[in-house]
Amino acid sequence: MAEITESFFSADGLEKRLNGKKFWKVMMTEYWIPKDINFLWAMGVVLATTFALLIISGIFLLMYYKPDTALAFDSVNYTIMQEVAYGWLFRHMHGVAASVVFLIIYIHMFTGIYYGSYKKGREMIWISGMLLFVAFSAEGFSGYMLPWGQMSYWAAAVITNLFAGGSLEAYGLVEWIRGGFAVGDATLTRFFMLHVFLLPLIIIKLIVIHFYTLRIPHINNQSSEDIDYDAEAEKYLAGNKKESKVVPFWPVFLSKDFAVLGLFLLFYFYLVFFNYNFAMDPVNFDPANPMKTPAHIYPEWYFLWSYETLRGPFFDILGMRAGDIGLIIFALAQGIFLIFPFLDRDPDILPAHKRPKFFIWFWVLIIDLVVLSIYGKLPPTGANAWVGFYATTVFLLLWISLPFITKSDAKARGAL
Amino acid sequence: MSNQTNRRDFLGMSFAAIAAVGGIASLVGMKRAWDPLPSVLAAGFTTIDLSKINLVPGTPQTFAWRGKPIFILEKTSDMAKFDGDLVIADKRYTVAVGLCTHLGCIPAWNKDKWKCACHGGAFNANGQQVFGPPPKPLVIPPFTVNGTILTFGYEGTESKAMIKARVQG
Amino acid sequence: MREFKIFIIVAFFTGILYWGVEPFAHTQLHPHVEAPDYTFKDVEGLKDIIGSAKVGAEIVATNCTACHSISIVGIPPPMNDASSASIYGVVPPDLSTSGKLYDANYLAAFIKDPASATLTQHKFKNGASHPMPSYNWMQPQEIADIVAYLQSIAPKEITNKEVFAHACQRCHSIKYGDFYGGTMAATTPDANIKSYMGMIPPDLSQHIRSRSEQYLHEFINNPQKHLKGTAMPRVGLTLESENQVIEYLTEVGESKKAERESLGAPFLGYLVIFAIFAWLWKIKIWRQVH
Numbered sequence A: 001m002a003e004i005t006e007s008f009f010s011a012d013g014l015e016k017r018l019n020g021k022k023f024w025k026v027m028m029t030e031y032w033i034p035k036d037i038n039f040l041w042a043m044g045v046v047l048a049t050t051f052a053l054l055i056i057s058g059i060f061l062l063m064y065y066k067p068d069t070a071l072a073f074d075s076v077n078y079t080i081m082q083e084v085a086y087g088w089l090f091r092h093m094h095g096v097a098a099s100v101v102f103l104i105i106y107i108h109m110f111t112g113i114y115y116g117s118y119k120k121g122r123e124m125i126w127i128s129g130m131l132l133f134v135a136f137s138a139e140g141f142s143g144y145m146l147p148w149g150q151m152s153y154w155a156a157a158v159i160t161n162l163f164a165g166g167s168l169e170a171y172g173l174v175e176w177i178r179g180g181f182a183v184g185d186a187t188l189t190r191f192f193m194l195h196v197f198l199l200p201l202i203i204i205k206l207i208v209i210h211f212y213t214l215r216i217p218h219i220n221n222q223s224s225e226d227i228d229y230d231a232e233a234e235k236y237l238a239g240n241k242k243e244s245k246v247v248p249f250w251p252v253f254l255s256k257d258f259a260v261l262g263l264f265l266l267f268y269f270y271l272v273f274f275n276y277n278f279a280m281d282p283v284n285f286d287p288a289n290p291m292k293t294p295a296h297i298y299p300e301w302y303f304l305w306s307y308e309t310l311r312g313p314f315f316d317i318l319g320m321r322a323g324d325i326g327l328i329i330f331a332l333a334q335g336i337f338l339i340f341p342f343l344d345r346d347p348d349i350l351p352a353h354k355r356p357k358f359f360i361w362f363w364v365l366i367i368d369l370v371v372l373s374i375y376g377k378l379p380p381t382g383a384n385a386w387v388g389f390y391a392t393t394v395f396l397l398l399w400i401s402l403p404f405i406t407k408s409d410a411k412a413r414g415a416l
Numbered sequence B: 001m002s003n004q005t006n007r008r009d010f011l012g013m014s015f016a017a018i019a020a021v022g023g024i025a026s027l028v029g030m031k032r033a034w035d036p037l038p039s040v041l042a043a044g045f046t047t048i049d050l051s052k053i054n055l056v057p058g059t060p061q062t063f064a065w066r067g068k069p070i071f072i073l074e075k076t077s078d079m080a081k082f083d084g085d086l087v088i089a090d091k092r093y094t095v096a097v098g099l100c101t102h103l104g105c106i107p108a109w110n111k112d113k114w115k116c117a118c119h120g121g122a123f124n125a126n127g128q129q130v131f132g133p134p135p136k137p138l139v140i141p142p143f144t145v146n147g148t149i150l151t152f153g154y155e156g157t158e159s160k161a162m163i164k165a166r167v168q169g
Numbered sequence C: 001m002r003e004f005k006i007f008i009i010v011a012f013f014t015g016i017l018y019w020g021v022e023p024f025a026h027t028q029l030h031p032h033v034e035a036p037d038y039t040f041k042d043v044e045g046l047k048d049i050i051g052s053a054k055v056g057a058e059i060v061a062t063n064c065t066a067c068h069s070i071s072i073v074g075i076p077p078p079m080n081d082a083s084s085a086s087i088y089g090v091v092p093p094d095l096s097t098s099g100k101l102y103d104a105n106y107l108a109a110f111i112k113d114p115a116s117a118t119l120t121q122h123k124f125k126n127g128a129s130h131p132m133p134s135y136n137w138m139q140p141q142e143i144a145d146i147v148a149y150l151q152s153i154a155p156k157e158i159t160n161k162e163v164f165a166h167a168c169q170r171c172h173s174i175k176y177g178d179f180y181g182g183t184m185a186a187t188t189p190d191a192n193i194k195s196y197m198g199m200i201p202p203d204l205s206q207h208i209r210s211r212s213e214q215y216l217h218e219f220i221n222n223p224q225k226h227l228k229g230t231a232m233p234r235v236g237l238t239l240e241s242e243n244q245v246i247e248y249l250t251e252v253g254e255s256k257k258a259e260r261e262s263l264g265a266p267f268l269g270y271l272v273i274f275a276i277f278a279w280l281w282k283i284k285i286w287r288q289v290h
Helices: A013-018 A020-029 A039-062 A072-083 A087-115 A123-145 A150-164 A171-178 A185-215 A229-237 A249-274 A301-311 A322-343 A356-377 A383-413 B010-033 B038-042 B157-168 C002-029 C053-063 C081-088 C104-112 C140-153 C160-167 C190-197 C213-221 C239-253 C257-287
Strands: A032-034 A246-248 B046-049 B061-065 B068-074 B086-088 B091-097 B108-110 B113-115 B129-131 B143-146 B149-152
Touching (some): A020 A249, A087 A356, A087 C257, A123 A150, A123 A185, A123 A301, A150 A171, A150 A185, A171 A185, A229 A246, A249 C257, A301 A322, A301 A356, A301 C002, A356 A383, B046 B068, C104 C140, C213 C239
Antiparallel strands (some): A032 A246, B046 B149, B061 B068, B068 B091, B086 B091, B143 B149
16 A cells, blocks of 8 residues: 555645546646647537536436336426426427537547548547447437337337348347337337436446547647657647647647537527427427327438438349348448448548548548438438439448548558 | 746636536526426415314314325314314314324324324324323414315414414413 | 638538428428418308398307307307217307307308318218208308307407317317316317217327427418318418417417527527637637647
8 A cells, every 4th residue: 555644634635645636637737639720629528518418408307207108208398398497498408419419429520530530540539439429329319219209209110120120020129129019118118228327328438438549649630740749748848838739638728629619509509599490300299109100200310311321222123122222231331430440541641631532532421421311301202212322322332432542542642 | 737827817717707607507407497396386285174074073084285194183072172272163173294293103093192103102182292202292284274174385373373382382 | 710611611511411401301391381361262251241240149049059058148058068079079169259269251151061161071971961050041141140149249358278278179188288187188078079080189288399380370270281181170260369379389388488588598698708708718828829
């Protein structure tokens, strides 16, 4: 045991036992971040804040929500929304944050892709981040079921049906997931457990891993330059702040984060108070009715692009059923981003504007995802079906071409 | 830490103060989310019409108010008059919360007094403690009187008088 | 400058995505319908005949009170709700407020031929007939007299809740109107209304959230526009009464709307101050490192 002679109650007592000063240095004042960054680098803290908003608003919803198919809808739309003081505010905050978090996740993700922050030593950051995306997706899906409205029920019915696996017809698996023949009370309570307990725990653990994996490779910068952190840190600590290429996490990096956060909170709370239908779909204010499917069912906006890849192939090709093709592409879409670091064959870390073919690839991907998202919301009839088909094909081709175009860029630069 | 902390960071401290204001306001909102709901507060009022409940003198009846038992006893002519009785027309009543003032069990009526099974405490027909560990008489609930109708939930002159009599008596 | 450009690009793609998934998609999912018509010009109404309330009183007493109560002049219902529901399928409305709630021309057309005024002819085929018989054998003057009488007895002011109770509650429950007391259930029992309508009309507690105000006006004014073939009758509400129904739906379904709107501005005002101080502090800190 360490030799600590100072009394617990002395001026130094607690400091000797916990080493707070060292901890503060390591985590904050001597945690070095590149200076050459833009506001996109603040998305991490914005995400942490949004997650905190979700947890706090979730805690208050949890006090009054009843996870029972007979009681859930009214516990949300009467008790919480109309009886509990500020219950409506917590519900709006929770619903809007659940939607906005995905906007920030996508911005954060594509920032990483653009600047090559997934490459050469940073693979674990990328993978833990993509696992967080998967965990947040499961969290959003399970949470959406809880108000037990028409969308809650039918989204659950359709998505759990996917596990039948198309031609595999694994209906036993679907019933096992649901805990019954159809989506019902057992499904609701188990997804409640996932949403309120297990998934938040997994998310928190993944966040800790994500933060840890950042430390050794260090955070990337706008020119993707490889910085000598020890040398630059020395410059800063010697008082040469203007020449140093790094800044400390506290107070410099966080001050920029807070400024971006201020604008974000304005945007977010404007939506909470005045423009929330995109996050709290009106159809979900009809109580769940297992005997009546709404005229239009669609997932939340952040799932639309992958939902459309499911619907994209609408005719059989080479003997494979359309439904099976869609299911395969859909499954691929969930996992393909995870292996991005290994599909990119370029050995250098560079921002996309220094990789000509990759730059085009990147913007084609963004546009394709926007198109897939919009058409994922529209009824898949007539011309819409064809746009969906072509957009899904482009999506497939993008991933198949990634290794080739990244290699080509590297060769043109002389790096391969 | 920065080497130049010789000047107070007023801007930083103001920013921190503004953030703190927001934090405190949020905490106030959170506190209020835990307040009893309007429907719970409204349900906290129970009405009992003495003329309709067929009280047998000398045998108390029990009613529920805010989840607690209320004893109502119409006193017989044998039972001693007490300043703390509820007097309506020519009848005298004892009205009290039916929870032993020792540790909260419900005492049972036995001939002429309430006897608590938990630790042997006893209360007379006036609700005053006469034996055992109870430190105080049975609690008088807040109620108002309108003719023969008692409304539990608000403090009225009669319930105030009853409480006063027990303190002195 | 570069940061500003990056922000514009992010805002641009977010904006397109939002536009496509929200306003644009909604026009595709909910095609445009014609604006509501509160003159009910598709029906043959009073045809400018002036009615006499005094004559109307007698006609109504003779022809209508066998099924309809008129509580405001002391005429009780001929039987209780459950009995009338089992006979007619639905509880016949009390006529006390009809003169105020419904458009006069509509009322005239309704009395002449209920099924066609309510646009529910498609329900009454193969021998089935509307529970209220047609009065097209009456003279137009008599119909005008009836309408004049109904208008004369109707109260001048009526609360939002009363409009709902009279115009909607025979078929539609609105549970949240009295969540713990249960008094806002539909007055026609479920079994009767289900066989009369083909399904139990939805509870309207959250319809102010699940449908926009515009949709509600379009729908109530002519249910066939949005749900062709629906069993819901067009009831002929005036715009004023329809506004009162929607206000009631808001009181019951979105009771915290006023609180939300009044808290929004100061809340955002605080955040503006927060953001300003955050930026000022950031500039101060970063001045040391640039």
